[in-house]
């Protein structure tokens with residue numbers, strides 16, 4: 370019997386605000402393997418806000434190409450190899466890599482595709498969350514660029530998201546006082562009560578972000594971890610302490626803009642505050658993943674890291690889960706279980 374494969378396609382270019390109808394579900398017969406390929410039965414899809422950027426027309430850059438219309442949406446996945454014509458990827462291996470929103474993926478290992486050795490006692494999906502790209506991004510952004518020291522004031526936006534929820538807890542573990550910015554009172558209460566943020570700012574409250582930052586950080590902020598970009602980044606740059614570090618991780622407020630990102634205010638502050646802003650991609654640090662995994666799994670085992678997961682079920686739920694994540698309707702790392 371022919372094996373069928375249900376996939377979620379990018380059906381049209383999103384207008385400014387993405388909706389679930391920008392995606393379409395289709396089912397096709399699965400092709401057969403060529404020499405050098407292997408077949409993955411996907412068990413989890415990772416919902417990553419950054420992929421929104423590459424859904425726009427002409428958005429290809431030095432990191433990824435613009436996603437083609439009518440093709441499965443590109444995604445980080447985790448799964449098990451069930452058939453193989455590639456000696457380096459044997460049947461039974463658990464893998465994490467970049468394929469697409471689909472039940473089965475055929476791959477040749479030439480792009481990002483790692484064989485995992487999940488540790489007993491750790492939920493396998495953690496390798497897509499705290500021990501996967503989100504954890505690696507939080508860890509390398511914080512440690513390499515943020516360079517936390519005990520007593521530093523650490524400020525992060527999208528603080529309740531996949532990366533934000535982990536980075537804030539790691540900064541706290543490094544001795545920082547943490548300030549999390551998120552949308553809505555329920556999320557902010559959760560940040561304080563469950564994730565242990567010292568201060569929270571609800572950027573949707575109607576109160577000025579500038580005034581709230583002045584009240585919480587009158588001496589300025591030592592580390593800014595920016596996931597949002599645009600106007601919010603500009604406001605945060607107006608509150609730097611001397612010798613501060615700005616981790617440029619993402620710009621989720623800008624991905625809907627089809628005509629390019631808006632200018633960022635207060636760049637002058639970097640000069641007078643002797644501050645350093647630096648961008649990075651988590652995949653720059655593949656050689657140091659074991660260091661990050663050791664750090665994060667020690668926290669997980671000691672019970673000092675909450676790894677919040679927002680789990681959706683079924684391939685058909687991927688589009689709505691992605692839209693809900695961008696709209697801030699979910700908290701923690703968003704995954705789809707197949």
Ligand SMILES: NC(=O)c1ccc[n+]([C@@H]2O[C@H](COP(=O)([O-])OP(=O)(O)OC[C@H]3O[C@@H](n4cnc5c(N)ncnc54)[C@H](OP(=O)(O)O)[C@@H]3O)[C@@H](O)[C@H]2O)c1
Pocket residue numbers: 416417418419420502503506526527528529530531532533550551552553556596597601617618619620621622623649650651652694695696697698699701702703
């Ligand atoms: N550099 C790297 O290697 C790397 C790797 C992965 C991801 N990233 C970046 O990291 C960031 C977070 O990614 P994620 O996958 O973990 O997503 P996420 O934080 O789980 O989800 C995105 C969150 O951003 C907030 N948000 C959306 N629009 C906003 C706006 N206009 N203003 C302020 N906040 C807004 C929403 O939360 P609220 O309820 O708080 O609004 C939403 O839940 C993204 O910018 C992504 O591109 C970077």
